Amino acid sequence: MISYEGLEKALKEKGIRKTELSTELGLSTRTIAKIAKKEKLSKRSIQKIADYLGETPDLIMREISDNRILQVLREEKEMKLSGGLYHELQVRMTYNSNHIEGSTLSEDQTRLIFETNTLDAGDGISVDDVLETVHHFQAIDYVIDIAEKELTEDIIKHLHYILKHDTKDSTLDWFAVGDYKKRANVVGGRETSKPSEVHEHMKALIDDYNEKQNITVEDIIAFHAEFEHIHPFQDGNGRVGRLVALKECLHHNVIPFIIEDTKKNFYYRGLAEWRNEKGWLTDTCLDGQETFVKLLDMLEIKVPL
Numbered sequence: 001m002i003s004y005e006g007l008e009k010a011l012k013e014k015g016i017r018k019t020e021l022s023t024e025l026g027l028s029t030r031t032i033a034k035i036a037k038k039e040k041l042s043k044r045s046i047q048k049i050a051d052y053l054g055e056t057p058d059l060i061m062r063e064i065s066d067n068r069i070l071q072v073l074r075e076e077k078e079m080k081l082s083g084g085l086y087h088e089l090q091v092r093m094t095y096n097s098n099h100i101e102g103s104t105l106s107e108d109q110t111r112l113i114f115e116t117n118t119l120d121a122g123d124g125i126s127v128d129d130v131l132e133t134v135h136h137f138q139a140i141d142y143v144i145d146i147a148e149k150e151l152t153e154d155i156i157k158h159l160h161y162i163l164k165h166d167t168k169d170s171t172l173d174w175f176a177v178g179d180y181k182k183r184a185n186v187v188g189g190r191e192t193s194k195p196s197e198v199h200e201h202m203k204a205l206i207d208d209y210n211e212k213q214n215i216t217v218e219d220i221i222a223f224h225a226e227f228e229h230i231h232p233f234q235d236g237n238g239r240v241g242r243l244v245a246l247k248e249c250l251h252h253n254v255i256p257f258i259i260e261d262t263k264k265n266f267y268y269r270g271l272a273e274w275r276n277e278k279g280w281l282t283d284t285c286l287d288g289q290e291t292f293v294k295l296l297d298m299l300e301i302k303v304p305l
Contacts, residue, residue: 002038006059007049014053025052065148067253068303069296073144082115085299086144090114092258092295093246094136097239099261103129113137128167132239135163139243147250150210153202155247159240160233169235181234188272192231201230215252220245221285225274245285255296255303257288 011018022032025048034041041049041061050057058078065071069085076086095110104126105113113119113133139162146155161178169175174182180198193201209215209223224245231237242259249256259267263284270281296303 002040003062003064004035004038004060006055006062007035007053010053010055010060016053021049021052025049067147067250068301069255070144070147070250070253072301073250077141077144085295085301087114088295088299089256089258090137090140093140093242094133096258096261097242098129098133098136100259100264100267101236101238103132105129105133128169131167132163135165135167136239138162139239140246143243143247143250147247149251151206151244151248151251153199153206156202156232156240156244159243160236163236163239175234180232183234185231185234187228187231188268190229190272192229198230198232202232205230215248215254217249217254217257217285217289218282220248220252220254221282222278223248224285225271225278225281228271229274255289256292257285258291259284259288260291263287 018032018035021027022029027045027048031041031045040063043057046057046061050060053060065074072084073086073089075081076084081087091107091111091114094114095105095107098105098110109119109125110133113130114137119125119130139159142159142162149155157178157180164170164175164177170177176182180202181195184194185192205223205226209219212219224241227241227244228237233240246256248254266280266284270284274281
């Protein structure tokens, strides 16, 4: 949904009618009609209006999501609100997702980086752990920004790029940052898709997923499991996979799930046994959804369950 409350307020304060915009800026009557119907204008038209009124484009036109969680995250991200849902999602998901993959940063250190852009590191903190923490914050921002777009291979690859650029891995010739793996790998002794198969397997997975109607949390969990079985990247698959799951929950108005580091053994077992027993991973992810619900309750954010 599009809101022009900022535009209406600016026009009222300056004593300007909408018809004057058409005359002064050369906007078509169709463009003015779009404002009345609360339809989206082009970036060019919005910039013209903003410049004329001496305002910023984001104050003139705002996109408002019917998804309560997504709207709260976008509003708090824009406001740079401290202590709200956006803040806690960034810290808790980044800490847990990175720690599952072996990061040595504590939750307090992760919180300090997010809140102050500094770190009291002491000894033995890996530069990559710090970089990938900052990159994970950026990846969550990207997910929030593009949540409602249909999932594509390009989106998934860009998430990998955000996470892994400028890290030690990015200096290795054989490590493809932002692209599928060049070398075969195994996970827990289990074979994954070969590099020559990854694009075909990913395309089939995404196409099948995007064809579904009324996507549920179970569909998102299933996608996550199959993504991890393909294991399309040389490294970073777990973090990218969990970010994709967050994006899809926000896209389809599903309460997201945060896999806590303390539950990683259940999570790994669920992934490893997915094709034999789907209940283990499903239960772990639903437990992670309850973790998110508790956060919503703590912040008194009401959403339909």
